[in-house]
Amino acid sequence: MPVVRFVREACDVVCPVGTNLRELALAEGLQLYGLKGQLGNCGGCGQCSTCFIEVVAERDGAALSERTAVEDQKLRRRPPSWRLACQVLVLDSVAVLTRPQVGRDSLAKQLQKACLEPLPIAELSDEL
Numbered sequence: 001m002p003v004v005r006f007v008r009e010a011c012d013v014v015c016p017v018g019t020n021l022r023e024l025a026l027a028e029g030l031q032l033y034g035l036k037g038q039l040g041n042c043g044g045c046g047q048c049s050t051c052f053i054e055v056v057a058e059r060d061g062a063a064l065s066e067r068t069a070v071e072d073q074k075l076r077r078r079p080p081s082w083r084l085a086c087q088v089l090v091l092d093s094v095a096v097l098t099r100p101q102v103g104r105d106s107l108a109k110q111l112q113k114a115c116l117e118p119l120p121i122a123e124l125s126d127e128l
């Protein structure tokens, strides 16, 4: 199963293929939203542009679902590595930075480490 490495939060989360990244982050209690999104967001409909994540590293180059038409529209003026978490399905192990618009410079060491460390794949347990 894929592992999502949340760089800012320094945690790895195992999830089934096809998991929505926004739902995964919220289920783990991670702060996905900046101040604007905390005050109000669209609940995952792709309309508020507040659930930004940056793709830092991918295990095999295509760890997330392709950009949606909503993302093409909403992310026109953002770096190509940014996605809207609510539009993303996890397909393989990936390292992401939540809220890339906030305090990115202070995370330089963690980002470098995330790029260099191989991303794991969780094995299914025999006990399942």
Ligand code: FES
Pocket: 041, 042, 043, 044, 045, 046, 047, 048, 049, 050, 051, 084, 085, 086, 087
């Ligand atoms: S939650 Fe509103 S765009 Fe993702």
